[in-house]
Amino acid sequence: MGENKSERKSPTSRLTSERGMPGAFEGETVSRRRFMTGVAHSAGIVAAASFTLPALGFALAPVFDRAPITWHPIGPFSGIPEVTYKPVVFTLVPGIGDAGLALAYVRRHIDAIDGPVKDRYDHVVALSSRCVHVGCPVRFSAASDTFICPCHGGIYDFRGVRIGGPPPRPLDRFYTLIRPDGMVLLGPRFSVNNELRRFSPRDPGEPVDGIGQYLYPSRFTTSDAPPGAKS
Numbered sequence: 001m002g003e004n005k006s007e008r009k010s011p012t013s014r015l016t017s018e019r020g021m022p023g024a025f026e027g028e029t030v031s032r033r034r035f036m037t038g039v040a041h042s043a044g045i046v047a048a049a050s051f052t053l054p055a056l057g058f059a060l061a062p063v064f065d066r067a068p069i070t071w072h073p074i075g076p077f078s079g080i081p082e083v084t085y086k087p088v089v090f091t092l093v094p095g096i097g098d099a100g101l102a103l104a105y106v107r108r109h110i111d112a113i114d115g116p117v118k119d120r121y122d123h124v125v126a127l128s129s130r131c132v133h134v135g136c137p138v139r140f141s142a143a144s145d146t147f148i149c150p151c152h153g154g155i156y157d158f159r160g161v162r163i164g165g166p167p168p169r170p171l172d173r174f175y176t177l178i179r180p181d182g183m184v185l186l187g188p189r190f191s192v193n194n195e196l197r198r199f200s201p202r203d204p205g206e207p208v209d210g211i212g213q214y215l216y217p218s219r220f221t222t223s224d225a226p227p228g229a230k231s
């Protein structure tokens, strides 16, 4: 009898009775202990997921929320100069008072300097006054047709392209639009490389020429380009 039992033992068998498990039922393939352990682990996973997944969703959803495109009126097209820049203050972030104001330098598009107009957002050139090194405000010098940053000596030419100092790319720009009634609107900010090709907005210190455009992608929360904008 004992000999028969040992003959029936097979550690690789699917049946618990044939693997010699104490208390095994005939035809059973999973022991009750293993089954109960599996049930307890599954219940634990479901319970943990029921409160961690919603919490993760709430925490991460805003990261992927693009800011809506907003347009800010800055005055009639007739008031935009042709051969120099005009500083305009506008509300970039509404609802937070002076902290939401920003300064841009605007002028009309000049084919001889800027090349052909890219699209309907390119009839007015609007440069951000924020230096792309670490963000100090730059000042336009009409005497030398350059933008000068007082912090570390960054210098940009008339188009906002860096010609000296540590800034890693040209000054950022804003999309502009001329309403049918002649009002000029400033839209989302964008970055440009040295050929003035448009890129999604980057933070100060981030180059967009060469491999830099891949090493420093824009943040998820920045606005998309307006519809039909070309690079």
Ligand code: FES
Pocket (backbone or CB within 6 Å): 131, 132, 133, 134, 135, 136, 149, 150, 151, 152, 153, 154, 165, 166, 167
């Ligand atoms: S912040 Fe403008 S050069 Fe450093």
